[in-house]
Amino acid sequence: MDRYCVTFPLVTEIFQDDILDKRFEISRKMYNAILSKVYKRYNCMIETKRYREIKNQIKLSDKKQKVVLYKQLNEIYKEYRLNEYSFHEDIKERQHHFSSNIDAFTSQKIATRVWTSLEDMLFGDGELVHFKRCGELNSLEGKSNKTGIRFKDKTLLWNGLIIPVKIDGTNPYENQAM
8 A cells, every 4th residue: 555745734814823823823732731641651650769769770781681671671561551552541531621722632643642752752762842833733634534634525514514625637737645
């Protein structure tokens, strides 16, 4: 299956721009709320003696010992609800309040974005995850094209919004992507 990344301009009216701005702002606040909750749990976790001891032991261990230590570390992550599915549960509480603007699948993708950022920090050499400033969240996605944010017949459909998409028929890349 081929995949393409193409950016198409939307042909919006002023009221649709306002609705989109509102939805992006709600999404940004949801992202920051989940990230705040996650940081509280993360900070509690790194303060525990057990976590610090395991992290120090990992540095000094051979491969076999590391496997056991990483399993223990994963248990700690579960205990402090630092996994993607816990974030989905956290955002579900907030999503219900904004269901007329943000659908469940889009909110889950927001939670997944927080998880992806935190994952780099936990398992890689990523830095701290930053909160999104006003106007900084500039894209959203859904889980599939069946519900939530959808693209159908050169039109963006999202929770009652019906916005035409401008597609250049002479552009070969856009034609191939379609």
